[in-house]
Each structure stands twice: as C-alpha cells, then as structure tokens.
Amino acid sequence: MAKPLKIQEVENPTEPDYEVFLSFRGPDTRNDIADYLYTSLIDASIRAYRDDEELRVGEEIGPKLLQAIKQSKISIPIFSKNYAESKWCLMELVQMVECNKKWGQEILPIFYDVAPSEVRNQTGTYGKDIQSHKDKQLYTDETIQDWKAALNTVGKLTGWELKDRRKGEFTKDVVQELLIKLKRNYLTVSSLVEMDDQVNKIMEVIGEQTTETMIIGIYGMGGVGKTTLATIVYDKLLADFDHCCFLSNVRDTEIVSLQNQLISNVLRNKYLSITNIDEGVTEIKQRLSCKKVILVIDDVNHQTQLDALVGVGERRFGRGSKVIITTRNQELLKGVDFQLKLTGMDLDHSLKLFSRHAFRRDFPRAEYASLSNKAVRICSGLPLALKTIGSLLNGEGKEAWEAMLKQLETIPDQEVKRKLNISFEALTTQQKEIFLDVCCFFIGFDVRIVTHMWDSCKFFPGRSLVVLERRSLIEIREGNRLWVHDQLRDLGHDIVREKANLKPEEQSRVWDHKEAIDVLETEEGRKNVEAIRVRFDHQFQDLIEKEESVRLSNLRYLQVDCGGLDEGNVQHNPSTNWFQRNPIILPKLRWLSWQNFPIFFKFTKRSLKELVILDLSRSEITDEWEGWNDLKEAKNLKVLNLTGCRNLCRTPDFSDHENLEQLVLEKCSELVQVDRSIGKLKELVLLNLKYCRKLQMLPDEMEELEALRELLVDGTSITNIPEWKGMEKLETLSASDCRLLSKCNLAGCSTSLLYLDLSDSEISEFPSGNFGSLVELHLSGSNIQELPNSIEKMKNLKVLMILDCNLEKLPRAIGMLKKLEEINASMCDCLCGEIPSEIRNLSSLRILSLSDTGISNIPKLPESMTDLCLLGNQHMRCPDLSNLLNLRDLRLELRYQTPSHPAPSLDWIGSLTKLEHLCLGCGGLVTLPPDFNLLSKLRKLVLLGCNQERLPRLPQNLSYFEMRGCSISILNISYLERLSELEVSHCEQLIEIQGLERSKNLQSLRLERLPLLVKLPDLTGLNNLWRLRICKCPKLVEVRGQLESLESLGLMGCESLERLPDRLSFKHIEELNVSGCGKLEEIQGLEVSENLNALSVQNLPLLEKLPDLTNAKELEYLVLWHCPRLVEVRGRLKSLKTLSIHGCGSLRQFSDPSSLKKLQLLDIKECEELEEILESDEYRDWKKAGKLSAGSSVGRVLKSRRGDPV
Known part of the structure; x- marks a missing residue:
C-alpha cells in the first residue's frame, strides 16, 4: 500500500x-x-x-x-x-x-x-x-x-x-x-570593520538637525577604513535626501568627469557634458544651489579637486546638504566643519576581522590561534591588510601560514604596499593581468562586459575572478560592478610603473593622457602598450596625422574620450577617409570605446578581426555610414553599444555578428526599424531599445532570440508584444512608458520572467501564463482592471506596483504570495470595498501604500510591516494596528463626515514604539491617547485636522513637527528641545505659541493662515533659525528679535504688520520676500545685507524708499510690484540679472543705472515715469536685456533659479 x-x-x-x-x-x-x-x-x-x-x-x-x-x-x-x-x-x-x-x-x-x-x-x-x-x-x-x-x-x-x-x-x-x-x-559592508564608535562620532556631530549644511572630513593612511566609514554614514543618511552622489576613485578621475558625474547624478540627467573646470563650477553653483544633497568625495589628493567640486567655504548646495570627504592628507581639510582621524583597529577587533576572512567566523580555529595573533600584529590594525592577508591564508595549511608570516615579518610596519604585494605575487600570470587591468581602467565597470575581453585574451576570467575576489584583491559589488580599494589600486599602478622601470614608453598600461601622448610618439611605446586611455584633442590628432601609419601591435584596449569634439576639431581634419590615408593598425584590439566617434574616421579591417567590444555611443553615425561594411570583419563581436546615436534610423544587417551577446540602442531617437537579421543573433542576451521614441514595431524574427534574458523597450511607440515562443530564457521585460502598447502575449516566456514592467501603457488585461519565477511586477498607470486568480502561482513575487491604474479589486489569492515584501496600490480610484483578509498571511510584507483609493475596510495586517500609508475616503474605517510593533513609518489620513462613521479610537498608537515618522489626519478626531508621548523614537510628526482643543504632551525627541487645520487655541512647544522645523497652518483658533523663544535648535519656522495670532515672543535667542516664513496672519503686528543666522525671510499677507525683525537680522539674508503688508512703511537693514541674492517687494502701498543696496553685491533678482509711493532705488547693482517692476507709478530713478552690466531679463509695466526715462542714453544698456516671454512670470523665474521660494 x-x-x-x-x-x-x-x-x-x-x-x-x-x-x-x-x-x-x-x-x-x-x-x-x-x-x-x-x-x-x-x-x-x-x-x-x-x-x-x-x-x-x-x-x-x-x-x-x-x-x-x-x-x-x-x-x-x-x-x-x-x-x-x-x-x-x-x-x-x-x-x-x-x-x-x-x-x-x-x-x-x-x-x-x-x-x-x-x-x-x-x-x-x-x-x-x-x-x-x-x-x-x-x-x-x-x-x-x-x-x-x-x-x-x-x-x-x-x-x-x-x-x-x-x-x-x-x-x-x-x-x-x-x-x-x-x-x-x-561578509557584509557594515561588518567589514568594527566602526560603531567612529560612525557614532560623525552621527552625533550631524545630529538630528538635518537642515544644517555640513562638510565632514575623514583622514588617515591608506587601508585604514576611510571609504568603509564614509559608505556606512552615507547609507545611514541616504533616506533623508532626494539627491545623492558617491564620487569614488577621485584620485584617478579627471576633474571635469567628476563634475559631470556630480551634476548628472543629482539631476538624474545621464548625458550632461561639461567641457572645462570653470564651466563645471558655474553649472554646480547654478543647478545645485537649491538641492539638498548627500555627497561623498572619496580619496581626494589635490586641493583643485575640492575647489572644483565643493568649494570649501562656499555654499554650492542647498540648505541641509552633507558632504563627506576622505583623504590621506589632512592639509586638504582646512575649513571643513568636522575632521575625524582614523587609526588602526585594536587587537580584539583586528582579530575578529582577520578571522572573518581567514576562517569565515569571528574567531580563529584553536590550532591556528597563535599564528592568527601573530598575523594580526603584523597587520598593525589596518583593515585592508587584515582582510587581504586573512584571505590569502584562508584554506592554507600550517606550513603555508608559517612561511607567509615569516616573509611578512621582514617588512616594516609602515610599508603597507609591500605587504599587499605578497598577495599579488601569489597570483598566476592571468590573474595578475586581470588585477592590473581593473586597477588601471575598469573600476566601476560591469564585470559581465569586461569578461568578454579577458576571455578573448585567454585570461580565464571565470576562475581568475573567483580567486581575486576570494583573496580580497577585488570586489564585485551591486550591479556586477568591479571595485578595488584605493590602496590596492595604487599598488597596481606602482607595479605597472616599476615593471617598466618608471619609463612610460615601456608600460603595458597607460591611463594618464599626457603619458599616453608621449607613449604614442615613440616606436617603443607603441610596441609595448596593451591598454591605453587618451583624449581626442589637437595633440592626439596632430600625432596621428603626421604619421604615414601607426601600428600598435599589442594594443587590446583603446579608450578615446571625445567629449570635447567640436566644429573646430572637425575643421582641423580632412573630411575624407582619415584612417584610410593615415591608418592606425591594431591587430590585437579587443575593445574599442570611442564615444562621439567622428564619422570621417575609417576602421582598418585588420583592426577589427579580434574585436569583441565596440562602444560608439553618442556618435553621429547614420544608416549610410561606410563603417558598417568594415564592421563585418568583426566576426567575434560580443558587445555593441550605440546609445544616443541620434541620426541612426535603421539598424545595420547583423548577419555577420552571430556571436553578439549585448546590443544597446538606447535613446536612438530617430530609429524606426530594427533589421530582420536580428533573428540570427542566437547568442544575444541583452537587447536595449529604451526611449527609441519613433520605433513602432519589432520584427517577427525576435522570436528566434532563444538566448535573450533582458529586453528593454521602455519609452518606445510599439503597440504589440507578440508571443515569442523561442524566448524561453527571458528574465527581464521592461516596457514602461509605452503609451501605445495595448497587446502583450507572454505565454512563451512567462515561466522564466523575473521582472516585468508594463507601467504607463494601454494594457487592459494581464497577460496569461505561469509567472512562477516573477520577483517584481510593475503595472502602475496601465489600464489593468483586475489581477487574475492565477497570481497565486507567483510564489516568488516580492514587489507589486499597481499605482494609478484601473484596478477594481485585489484577488484573495494574493494571500498566498509568502515572499511579497511591497504593495503599492495608491491612486487606484476604482479600487473599492475591502482588502482581502488573506493579506494577513503575507509574512514578508514590509511596505503597503493605499492612498487615494475607494477602500472601505482594512483587515488585520501582518506583523512584518515597517511602512504603511493609508489615505482614505469618508467610508474607510480606521483599522486596529496594535499588532504592527515593527512599524517605523505610518501615514494615516481618514475622513469622517457622517454619523455612521464616528471619530476613531487611536488608543493602540502608543504601542508602536519603533515609530520614527507619523502623519496623522483623522477628521473628527477629538482626543489623542495620553501615552502618545511614549513614542520615544518618533522624530517627525504631522497632525492634520485634529479637533482636540489642547494637545497631550508630545514625544520630546521630535525634530520636525507640522500641525495643519487643527482646533487648538494654544500650542506649547517649550519641552521640545530637539525641534529643528516647525510648521503651523490653517489653525483658525490658534492665538498663541508658547515656548517658541526657548526652541534653541529651531532652524525653520513656517506660520500660515493663522487668523487669530496677534503676537509672537521675542525670537532673539533662536541662533540657529535660518528660514522664517509668515503668511496670511492678518492680526500679527510685529516680528521681534535679532535673528543673526537668518538667510531666508518671507512675510506675506500680514495686513497689520508694522515692524520687521531687528536690522541686524538682515546681515546674512539671502532671500527676502515682503508682500501684502499694508501698514509697513519701511524695510530697514538691507544696507548691511552683503549676501542678498533675491529681493521681492510687492503690494506695500505706504513704502516710499528702500535702503541703499550697494552692499548687496550678490543681488541677482529684484522684483518691485505695486508700491505706488516708491520713488527711487539706490545702489550699484553690479550682479543684477533679472529686474521686474510693475505698478510703481512714482518710481522715476535708479541712482546708478549704468551699473547694471549683467542685466539679462527686464520686465517693466505700469510705470509711466520710469518708462519715459528709459529712452535716455543713461539707460541704454537696459535695452540690451531680454524681455520676459508672454505667459512667464518673475515668480516662476525665481522658483526655477532658487528652488523653494520664500
């Protein structure tokens, strides 16, 4: 039986x-x-x-x-x-x-x-x-x-x-x-070294006052852990910033390239092109001055790098930015806000780190204890040495240990590189070649691409990379990116130079442009060089042009930076086949990277026979380019990158490239056709067609791409994805922003898909198939009305994004997705009724967002939740969340407008002791629970529409508090000592804010639409307050106090206001907006405002004059609207760029109109006397300024320039 x-x-x-x-x-x-x-x-x-x-x-x-x-x-x-x-x-x-x-x-x-x-x-x-x-x-x-x-x-x-x-x-x-x-x-990043003490020191200095701008310097010898410490702090702070950038390998990267990367990362613009350092500095100042940025600049070794990127002492980034600099040279950190020196680790932590790499546990094996202690002493507490030498000894017997330690003992403590060199010498020849390649060229590169070159050169990368990573000489990080510690990188550079007897012409690898030119000028250099990086400038062009032919007989990698190519470069060269007349012969070339490739160049066929990687992105090549015929010689081509080739309308015939594995055509904006020969690419793994906006159809031969794993068609105009039965290995299909895509048949590849994105498409019915391997599903902005019951087969699904689609309900089968970690169904207007109770079974669920839906009932949620957002309608009942003890971020906004829905009870909220951020908006809520103040980890609190007349005591560790539309009459914040930001608005009963004068850490204060607020306390003691905004408080008579740190002041619609803060409050002011204050007769203090950048004065009927603005040397924007008694503007405004004057009928004079040499935009209306004198010679320079275009406004200009206007 x-x-x-x-x-x-x-x-x-x-x-x-x-x-x-x-x-x-x-x-x-x-x-x-x-x-x-x-x-x-x-x-x-x-x-x-x-x-x-x-x-x-x-x-x-x-x-x-x-x-x-x-x-x-x-x-x-x-x-x-x-x-x-x-x-x-x-x-x-x-x-x-x-x-x-x-x-x-x-x-x-x-x-x-x-x-x-x-x-x-x-x-x-x-x-x-x-x-x-x-x-x-x-x-x-x-x-x-x-x-x-x-x-x-x-x-x-x-x-x-x-x-x-x-x-x-x-x-x-x-x-x-x-x-x-x-x-x-x-191993994990955070456990590589025990750095808790150092991390805590930096975090204490930064504190919770994230609105304060700060530059932090970390210094110490190479290998001591500076990069690791900066990475840990960066990761801890990342969630508080919308803009971030980590500049690694600064020592070996050109400054212009670093500036490009900084601006591109912060603005999320991939293709910015800065051509010189001064231009970069200007762009950073103009584009990033209003962005709150977290920035790491790792391994700085020259002052020019800091001057070009951050300008220590200047303000190039927005308020609240944090910059972390690591360097071996403390002298470079003059002027930073905080310095931290890193020294070697103590013996206990050293032994722990060493053991992790030598034994994969926190302590040594008993029989190796004595030898381990000896090794730790030799490493002198340097994390890199502990890691590298521990990795070298991992898996070795006692005899090997004793021999290695005996060799290490002969090297002085300070000679770290010699100790690291022992690991290098233990490598095979092929492993050494790969290590040196990475050190000199490929840090940050995708290892999957570089491997093609190493395979072709028979360096056996599969095994070599395993050994290099095991011995901690390289790392393969997220995104398959290669990484090498800067000390090991320097070791690699030194090995290349020493092997060449310090003669560039004998080097196998050349990464410096000046040395590259010197090498290319000698016959010996051309013979020895195997890999080279050079700029396409006049020196390079002259060098090639004067030679009848140039033969680089052993060159396998050529990277040409052509970013500075302009019309002058083109005219400098003949427009004929340049390589044909003066050929460059590269018989062993495996990788050519030449972005902005000049189309008048021509390959020699001998240079293409061994080619496996070709990158011609952002070039002007067309369908008729002669080089396509020559490229047929590249039978071994594995990677072809034509990103941003905007003149390419049709792809070439791929029949001769049957070994191709990666084809990138992203942002080829004119591409309308993919050649049918693509079906012959049986080895193709990646096809990237993202943002080829004019591409409407994919060829039927795509079905034959049996090896394809990743297909990216985002932002194209395709209308249909047919059933490709041959794509049984497809893992990623990304088709977001395909606005015309209405049909999608994935039956042929559903079982293999890991990632599917159909967001912002016209898809209305989910494709049929067995998606058992799917990990991420994105359907946001689509026309999907329901998820099929077959969703229960998606056992591996972790992320479900269904924002802003036509979904009407969630299937009960969703409760079977045990690995699901995130659901976002916000803005699904049609999603009504109840969430299936089976959602409680999702034991891995961490993030749930259900804002702006028709959901009426929320069942019990799984205890694994850490982030929850519920923004409901008048029908949604308040759930009991008392079991969500791991919740860190809660946004709960419910509306109660009918007798059948009484105000909810929030007695459970005090049990959520891990809460850090809380936004609470429950219409009709009369009481907050008395144990509300027990939320000791709460840092950010937002209360919306609370009807309670007096608030209970709030958690005293709050750093941000916002109250909007509440019914209280008195707000007491005297005990909130850590408060840095306070916003109070639309509270119609509020008459007093108690304890405001005691808020010594307050940095930003916003008060808006408080009709009964009559007075504020003297604010003189608020030494950290840099931003003050008071709007539509009609009974407020004065703002008292000397605010010496004030940088941004906005006073709008305060009809009774008669007095501004003390004149010394304007000493550091950068932005001032005073409008709609009908009783204000004068603005004192501007005569001392040396940092003033933007001044807007509007609707002040009693204002007759402004102070002399000569000292406002930074003033670029001046707006004067509807000040009918204003007669004169005094001062030399040398930096002024935008001037807008409306409805100032009495204004007839600028004391020094000739000083406005930088004026770019001029906007004058309803100023009869001023318009008359503009015709005089004294104002002739004003006529050169441009006019604001119709429909634009100075307010919009100011906002785009300065970010959030006061």
Missing part, C-alpha cells in the same frame, strides 16, 4: 553548523568524486556534512540529517546515473528545494555522469527509476510528484558538469568557487 514518507520538521535554521551539505549515491561516487570533494572541502577549512544514504534504515529522514540540510549554507547534490534510484537521495533533494524556497539556501548541483536535461526532464535512467518507484506503489502520487518537481527545479540550476575534465582539476575549481560564495554569504 502506498504511504507518504515522513519528514520530521525542525524550526527555522539558526547559525549554520555546516557550510556545505553533500548528497550523493554511495555506490556511484563514494570512492570517487564524492570522496575527492569532501576531502578537498575539509582541507580548505570548509565545514562539510557528508551523508551516506546506504547506512540508513526506516522510512524517515531523522532530525540530525534534516538539521544538517537546513543549517548548511549550500547544498550540493551529485547527480550520477543511479541517483534517482535512491529514495533517500530524492527525499534529501526535496528538502534542499524546500530550504531554497523558504530561506534562500543555495543549491549548486554537480552533474557527474549525466546531462542536466536528463535530471530536469527525467529521461534515461532517471525516467526509469522514477517509473520504478511508481510501479512499486510504495509511495503516494504526491510523494512521486514532489520528487519529480525537485528534479526539475534543480536540473534547471546552474552548476558544474564534469564531462571529460580531470577530477582533480574539477574538484579544485569547485572548492575555489565555494570559498568565494561562502565568503560573500558571511
């Missing part, structure tokens, strides 16, 4: 006792590959569990074995001919798959003497064995099906095939790859 096999359950695995679990069929492999592998793992200090399935009896997997499977980080089934004959092997395999699904445990199969397809499809002996189990009728159909599913799942995974390889070499490769995978699993 068939019976189910029993498996004893264990809890979620804790810290693994084993690192690797081996599953194998004893008679097939015990005395063969299994024994080789197990012994090699133990010798490499990898904790491995080896199961002998033949020794077991009974019908159950016991708890010890089950624990071994579940607590291992990696499981390795060794598939041999008779593996499926063993029920135990099959049971183990089912458990591996279960652990993979539940906890992400990795499975790496070895295909010993069978093909993956036999395992996957149960053919050959596997099919016979499964049928045999079935025929015996000892096991249920469900058990048999579980076995088949597990075989199918694992058979699809990437692993190792033995085939005809020698077992010793094969085992060695497996162990090497396991070592790097186990190391990656163990």
Whole structure:
C-alpha cells in the first residue's frame, strides 16, 4: 500500500553548523568524486556534512540529517546515473528545494555522469527509476510528484558538469568557487570593520538637525577604513535626501568627469557634458544651489579637486546638504566643519576581522590561534591588510601560514604596499593581468562586459575572478560592478610603473593622457602598450596625422574620450577617409570605446578581426555610414553599444555578428526599424531599445532570440508584444512608458520572467501564463482592471506596483504570495470595498501604500510591516494596528463626515514604539491617547485636522513637527528641545505659541493662515533659525528679535504688520520676500545685507524708499510690484540679472543705472515715469536685456533659479 514518507520538521535554521551539505549515491561516487570533494572541502577549512544514504534504515529522514540540510549554507547534490534510484537521495533533494524556497539556501548541483536535461526532464535512467518507484506503489502520487518537481527545479540550476575534465582539476575549481560564495554569504559592508564608535562620532556631530549644511572630513593612511566609514554614514543618511552622489576613485578621475558625474547624478540627467573646470563650477553653483544633497568625495589628493567640486567655504548646495570627504592628507581639510582621524583597529577587533576572512567566523580555529595573533600584529590594525592577508591564508595549511608570516615579518610596519604585494605575487600570470587591468581602467565597470575581453585574451576570467575576489584583491559589488580599494589600486599602478622601470614608453598600461601622448610618439611605446586611455584633442590628432601609419601591435584596449569634439576639431581634419590615408593598425584590439566617434574616421579591417567590444555611443553615425561594411570583419563581436546615436534610423544587417551577446540602442531617437537579421543573433542576451521614441514595431524574427534574458523597450511607440515562443530564457521585460502598447502575449516566456514592467501603457488585461519565477511586477498607470486568480502561482513575487491604474479589486489569492515584501496600490480610484483578509498571511510584507483609493475596510495586517500609508475616503474605517510593533513609518489620513462613521479610537498608537515618522489626519478626531508621548523614537510628526482643543504632551525627541487645520487655541512647544522645523497652518483658533523663544535648535519656522495670532515672543535667542516664513496672519503686528543666522525671510499677507525683525537680522539674508503688508512703511537693514541674492517687494502701498543696496553685491533678482509711493532705488547693482517692476507709478530713478552690466531679463509695466526715462542714453544698456516671454512670470523665474521660494 502506498504511504507518504515522513519528514520530521525542525524550526527555522539558526547559525549554520555546516557550510556545505553533500548528497550523493554511495555506490556511484563514494570512492570517487564524492570522496575527492569532501576531502578537498575539509582541507580548505570548509565545514562539510557528508551523508551516506546506504547506512540508513526506516522510512524517515531523522532530525540530525534534516538539521544538517537546513543549517548548511549550500547544498550540493551529485547527480550520477543511479541517483534517482535512491529514495533517500530524492527525499534529501526535496528538502534542499524546500530550504531554497523558504530561506534562500543555495543549491549548486554537480552533474557527474549525466546531462542536466536528463535530471530536469527525467529521461534515461532517471525516467526509469522514477517509473520504478511508481510501479512499486510504495509511495503516494504526491510523494512521486514532489520528487519529480525537485528534479526539475534543480536540473534547471546552474552548476558544474564534469564531462571529460580531470577530477582533480574539477574538484579544485569547485572548492575555489565555494570559498568565494561562502565568503560573500558571511561578509557584509557594515561588518567589514568594527566602526560603531567612529560612525557614532560623525552621527552625533550631524545630529538630528538635518537642515544644517555640513562638510565632514575623514583622514588617515591608506587601508585604514576611510571609504568603509564614509559608505556606512552615507547609507545611514541616504533616506533623508532626494539627491545623492558617491564620487569614488577621485584620485584617478579627471576633474571635469567628476563634475559631470556630480551634476548628472543629482539631476538624474545621464548625458550632461561639461567641457572645462570653470564651466563645471558655474553649472554646480547654478543647478545645485537649491538641492539638498548627500555627497561623498572619496580619496581626494589635490586641493583643485575640492575647489572644483565643493568649494570649501562656499555654499554650492542647498540648505541641509552633507558632504563627506576622505583623504590621506589632512592639509586638504582646512575649513571643513568636522575632521575625524582614523587609526588602526585594536587587537580584539583586528582579530575578529582577520578571522572573518581567514576562517569565515569571528574567531580563529584553536590550532591556528597563535599564528592568527601573530598575523594580526603584523597587520598593525589596518583593515585592508587584515582582510587581504586573512584571505590569502584562508584554506592554507600550517606550513603555508608559517612561511607567509615569516616573509611578512621582514617588512616594516609602515610599508603597507609591500605587504599587499605578497598577495599579488601569489597570483598566476592571468590573474595578475586581470588585477592590473581593473586597477588601471575598469573600476566601476560591469564585470559581465569586461569578461568578454579577458576571455578573448585567454585570461580565464571565470576562475581568475573567483580567486581575486576570494583573496580580497577585488570586489564585485551591486550591479556586477568591479571595485578595488584605493590602496590596492595604487599598488597596481606602482607595479605597472616599476615593471617598466618608471619609463612610460615601456608600460603595458597607460591611463594618464599626457603619458599616453608621449607613449604614442615613440616606436617603443607603441610596441609595448596593451591598454591605453587618451583624449581626442589637437595633440592626439596632430600625432596621428603626421604619421604615414601607426601600428600598435599589442594594443587590446583603446579608450578615446571625445567629449570635447567640436566644429573646430572637425575643421582641423580632412573630411575624407582619415584612417584610410593615415591608418592606425591594431591587430590585437579587443575593445574599442570611442564615444562621439567622428564619422570621417575609417576602421582598418585588420583592426577589427579580434574585436569583441565596440562602444560608439553618442556618435553621429547614420544608416549610410561606410563603417558598417568594415564592421563585418568583426566576426567575434560580443558587445555593441550605440546609445544616443541620434541620426541612426535603421539598424545595420547583423548577419555577420552571430556571436553578439549585448546590443544597446538606447535613446536612438530617430530609429524606426530594427533589421530582420536580428533573428540570427542566437547568442544575444541583452537587447536595449529604451526611449527609441519613433520605433513602432519589432520584427517577427525576435522570436528566434532563444538566448535573450533582458529586453528593454521602455519609452518606445510599439503597440504589440507578440508571443515569442523561442524566448524561453527571458528574465527581464521592461516596457514602461509605452503609451501605445495595448497587446502583450507572454505565454512563451512567462515561466522564466523575473521582472516585468508594463507601467504607463494601454494594457487592459494581464497577460496569461505561469509567472512562477516573477520577483517584481510593475503595472502602475496601465489600464489593468483586475489581477487574475492565477497570481497565486507567483510564489516568488516580492514587489507589486499597481499605482494609478484601473484596478477594481485585489484577488484573495494574493494571500498566498509568502515572499511579497511591497504593495503599492495608491491612486487606484476604482479600487473599492475591502482588502482581502488573506493579506494577513503575507509574512514578508514590509511596505503597503493605499492612498487615494475607494477602500472601505482594512483587515488585520501582518506583523512584518515597517511602512504603511493609508489615505482614505469618508467610508474607510480606521483599522486596529496594535499588532504592527515593527512599524517605523505610518501615514494615516481618514475622513469622517457622517454619523455612521464616528471619530476613531487611536488608543493602540502608543504601542508602536519603533515609530520614527507619523502623519496623522483623522477628521473628527477629538482626543489623542495620553501615552502618545511614549513614542520615544518618533522624530517627525504631522497632525492634520485634529479637533482636540489642547494637545497631550508630545514625544520630546521630535525634530520636525507640522500641525495643519487643527482646533487648538494654544500650542506649547517649550519641552521640545530637539525641534529643528516647525510648521503651523490653517489653525483658525490658534492665538498663541508658547515656548517658541526657548526652541534653541529651531532652524525653520513656517506660520500660515493663522487668523487669530496677534503676537509672537521675542525670537532673539533662536541662533540657529535660518528660514522664517509668515503668511496670511492678518492680526500679527510685529516680528521681534535679532535673528543673526537668518538667510531666508518671507512675510506675506500680514495686513497689520508694522515692524520687521531687528536690522541686524538682515546681515546674512539671502532671500527676502515682503508682500501684502499694508501698514509697513519701511524695510530697514538691507544696507548691511552683503549676501542678498533675491529681493521681492510687492503690494506695500505706504513704502516710499528702500535702503541703499550697494552692499548687496550678490543681488541677482529684484522684483518691485505695486508700491505706488516708491520713488527711487539706490545702489550699484553690479550682479543684477533679472529686474521686474510693475505698478510703481512714482518710481522715476535708479541712482546708478549704468551699473547694471549683467542685466539679462527686464520686465517693466505700469510705470509711466520710469518708462519715459528709459529712452535716455543713461539707460541704454537696459535695452540690451531680454524681455520676459508672454505667459512667464518673475515668480516662476525665481522658483526655477532658487528652488523653494520664500
């Protein structure tokens, strides 16, 4: 009788006792590959569990074995001919798959003497064995099906095939790859070094006053952990900033390139092109001065870098920006707000870091304790040395340790590079070549692209990269980007130079432009150089033009920066085939990167035969370009990048490039046709057609792209995605912003898709198919009305984005998506009724946003939630959120307008002790719970429409408090000592704000539409207040106090206002807006305002004069509207760019009109006397200024220039 096999359950695995679990069929492999592998793992200090399935009896997997499977980080089934004959092997395999699904445990199969397809499809002996189990009728159909599913799942995974390889070499490769995978699993950025104390020091200096601009400098010798510390602080602060930039490798990057990267990252504009440093400084000042930025400038070594990027002492970024500088030279940090010196780690932390890399745990193995302590002392507390040397010794025996430490002891402590060089010398020739390539050229590059060149050069990158990463000489970071520590990068540079006897012409790699020109001028240099980066300038052109031919016989990588090419460059050269007349011969060239490639150049065919990567992005090439014919010689081409080639209307014939793996045509704005020959690209993995706006159709031959994994068609004009049955490997399909896309058939690729984006399209029905592998689904802005019940098959889905679409309900099957982490269904107007109660089953859900929907009822939510946004209508009932103890960010806005919906009870809110941000808006809410002040971690609080007459005591750690539309009459903030921002608006009953004068940390104060507010306390003590905005407080008579830090002041619509703050408050003022204050007769203090940049004075009927503005040397914008008594504007306004004067009928004179040399925009209306005198010679320069275009306004000009206007 068939019976189910029993498996004893264990809890979620804790810290693994084993690192690797081996599953194998004893008679097939015990005395063969299994024994080789197990012994090699133990010798490499990898904790491995080896199961002998033949020794077991009974019908159950016991708890010890089950624990071994579940607590291992990696499981390795060794598939041999008779593996499926063993029920135990099959049971183990089912458990591996279960652990993979539940906890992400990795499975790496070895295909010993069978093909993956036999395992996957149960053919050959596997099919016979499964049928045999079935025929015996000892096991249920469900058990048999579980076995088949597990075989199918694992058979699809990437692993190792033995085939005809020698077992010793094969085992060695497996162990090497396991070592790097186990190391990656163990280490994280935050755990690389124990830096809590240093992080805390910086965070304490920054404090919670995020509105204060600050520059922080971190200095210390190379390898001490400066970059790591900056990264940790950057990551901690990132959430508070809309604009961010991390400039790494500053030492070796040209300043103009750094400026381009800074501006592009902050403005999210990929293709800005700064051509010189001065232009870059101007652009940074103009574009970023109103942006709140978090910026890291890593490894600065020249003052010119800081002058060009941040200008220490200047204000180039918006209020609240944070700049972190790392350098080895403390002298460069003069003028920064805070300096921190990093020194070596103490012995305890050093031993911990060393052990993590040498043993993959926090302490050494007992038999290596003495040797480990010795190694730690040699490393002198330097994290990089501890990491690199620990990695070098990982898996080695005692003899190797002793020999290595003996060699290290001979090197003085201060000679860090010599110690690191030992790791370099231990590499093979190919590994050294790759390491030096990365150090000199490829930091930040996608390793998947660079690998093509190394493969072509037979550097064996697969294994070499594993060794380099295992030994901590390189890292492969997020996005598959290569990274090398700056100390190791410098080591690589020094090795290249020393090997060449410090002679550039003997160097194999040249990365400096000046040296590159020198090298290219000598025959010896042309012969020796293998990789070079050069600028396309007149020096380079002259050098090539004067030669009959240039032969670079060993060059494999050529990068030409053509960013400065202009009409002058073009005219300097003949318009004929330049390379044909003066050919450059590059017989070994593998990679040509020449953005803005000049079309009058011509390849030589001999230079293309070995080419594998070609980047001609942003070039002027066309369909008729002669180079297409020459490119047919590049039979081995793997990567072709034509991004931004705006004159390209049709792609070339791809018939000669059947090895192509990546084709990038992004932002080819005129592209209308992809050639049908694309179907011949059987190896194509990536096709990028993003923002080819005129592309309306994809060829039918796309179906033949059987290797394609990533298809990007965002922003195109395609109308249909047909069923491509051949794309069985497609993992990413991104078709966002395809406004005409209405049909999409994904049946052919649904099982393999991991990422699907159909947002902002016309898709109205979700495509059919089995999307069991899908991880992210984006449907925002589409016409989708419902999600199918088949969504239950999306067992791997983590992100569901359905904003602003026509969705009417969420299916109950959504509760089956155990891995779902984020749902955003905001702005779905048609989404009504109740959220399915099954949502409580989503144990991984962290983020839920349901703003502006028709949802009426929220069920109990899972305790895993950390971020929740509920903005409801009058029908939504307030949920009980008392179980959400992990909630950090809550936005709850509900409307109660009918008797059937009384004001909600929020008694549960005090239990949410982890809350950091809270926005509460519940119409009709009369009371807040008394334990509200117990939310000790709350930093930001927004109260909207609260009807309570007096607030309870608020959490005293608040740094931001906003109150809008509330009914209280007195607001007491005297106890909120950490408050830095206060906004109070639309509170019609408010008559007094108590304790305002005690808010010593207050930096920003906004008061708006407070009709009963009569007075404010003296604000003299608010030494940190830099922004003050008071709007439409009609009974307010005066603003008292001396505000010496004030930079931005706005007083609008205060009809009773008679007195401004003390004149010394204007000393540092940058922006001043005074309007609609009918009783104000004068504005005193502007005569001392040296930093004033923008002045707007409007609707002041009693104002007769302004102070002399001569000292306002930075004044660029001046607006004077409807001041009928104003007679004269005094002062030399040398920096003024925009002048707008309306309705000032008495104004007849500027004391020095000739000083307005920089005037660019002039806007004068309803000023009869002034318009008359404009005809005089004295005002002739004004006529050169442009007029504001119709429909524009000075307010809009000011806002675009200065950001948030006061």
